[in-house]
Amino acid sequence: MNLHALRLFHTIASTGSVTRASELLNISQPAITSQIKRFEKDLALRLLRPEGRGIALTEAGEQLAVLASRLFAVESQIEQFARDYREGAIGQIRVAATYLPAHFLLPAWIAKYKQAYEGVEMTIHTTDSSGALHKLQQMEADIAIYGGIPEEYPDSIATEQLFEDELWFVVAPGHRYASRHVTLTEMMKEPFVMRETGSSTRERLFALCRTCNAPAPRVALQFNGLHEAITAVIAGYGANFVSSLAVRDKVERGELSRVYVDGVQPINSIAVCTRKNEPLSAAAARFLDLIRSHPARSR
Known part of the structure; x- marks a missing residue:
C-alpha cells in the first residue's frame, strides 16, 4: 500500500477539503488529486465524490478514513515512544548492587532519579560482589554498583570509582x-x-x-x-x-x-561497573550521570 497516498487521503478526510490539505502539506492541488486517483485505482475503490464545489467521502472512503485515523494515531504513539526512549524518559534499568550501596546509597539516588523520570522502571538486586559481577556479565543487569576492595575485572567490564569511604x-x-x-x-x-x-x-x-x-x-x-x-x-x-x-x-x-x-x-571503594563497548540505554546513562553528580562522599 502507498502510505504516502494514504496520508494524503487522511488529510483530505480530516479537513474535508483538497484545498486545505494542499495548504497543510505544501503540495499543489493537481498533484494531490493525481495521487488520490492513482491510489483509488490501486485499491479498486472510489474514495471521494464531488459535492457542490467541494468533495465528500464515499461509503468506502468513510470506513477507510476511520482505519487511517487509527493507523496514524499509532504512528504518532510510536514516534512519541521512540522520542521518550531516546531521551531516557521511559525504559528499564536493572541494577545489581552489593549490600552497602544497596542499603545506604541507592535509595536516595533512586528517589531523586524517579522524581525526574517517573516512567522508567527500576529493578534492584542485592547480592555479593561476585553475584553482582555475574549478573552484569550474564546480561541480567545493566549496571553493577560495588562497595569493597577494588578487584581485577575481566576485560569485558569497565569500572569507574565513584568515591572512597x-x-x-x-x-x-x-x-x-x-x-x-x-x-x-x-x-x-x-x-x-x-x-x-x-x-x-x-x-x-x-x-x-x-x-x-x-x-x-x-x-x-x-x-x-x-x-x-x-x-x-x-x-x-x-x-x-x-x-x-x-x-x-x-x-x-x-x-x-x-x-x-x-x-x-x-x-572502602564505591565503584560502578558496566559492560565495555556496549552503550547504556538513555535511561541508564542518565541514572549513572545522576550518581556521578550526587555521590555520598564520606565526610
Whole structure:
C-alpha cells in the first residue's frame, strides 16, 4: 500500500477539503488529486465524490478514513515512544548492587532519579560482589554498583570509582575502647560481630590483619545482615569493622563509638561497573550521570 497516498487521503478526510490539505502539506492541488486517483485505482475503490464545489467521502472512503485515523494515531504513539526512549524518559534499568550501596546509597539516588523520570522502571538486586559481577556479565543487569576492595575485572567490564569511604572500628559507648586510640593487636583481642563469610568488609579485616602481621579477628557472632550485626554491638557486645556510611549517624547520635586504631586508615571503594563497548540505554546513562553528580562522599 502507498502510505504516502494514504496520508494524503487522511488529510483530505480530516479537513474535508483538497484545498486545505494542499495548504497543510505544501503540495499543489493537481498533484494531490493525481495521487488520490492513482491510489483509488490501486485499491479498486472510489474514495471521494464531488459535492457542490467541494468533495465528500464515499461509503468506502468513510470506513477507510476511520482505519487511517487509527493507523496514524499509532504512528504518532510510536514516534512519541521512540522520542521518550531516546531521551531516557521511559525504559528499564536493572541494577545489581552489593549490600552497602544497596542499603545506604541507592535509595536516595533512586528517589531523586524517579522524581525526574517517573516512567522508567527500576529493578534492584542485592547480592555479593561476585553475584553482582555475574549478573552484569550474564546480561541480567545493566549496571553493577560495588562497595569493597577494588578487584581485577575481566576485560569485558569497565569500572569507574565513584568515591572512597572510610572503614571504622566501632563499639558500644560504654566499651573500654570507646573513643580511644589502640593498636591493631589490642583491637583483635575483642570479639567481633560481623556478617557472613563472603562479606567484602569481613574479608578486608582479615586481609588487614595479615598485612600488618596482627592476629586474625575472632568472629564471635555472625549475622546474614549488617543491621543485625550493628544492633548487637549497640546492645553492648563486641566490636564491628564497618563502612562509615553504615554507622556515621549512629556515632553522631552517641549510639556507637569509634575506636581509633593507630597506623591503620582503611578505605572502602564505591565503584560502578558496566559492560565495555556496549552503550547504556538513555535511561541508564542518565541514572549513572545522576550518581556521578550526587555521590555520598564520606565526610
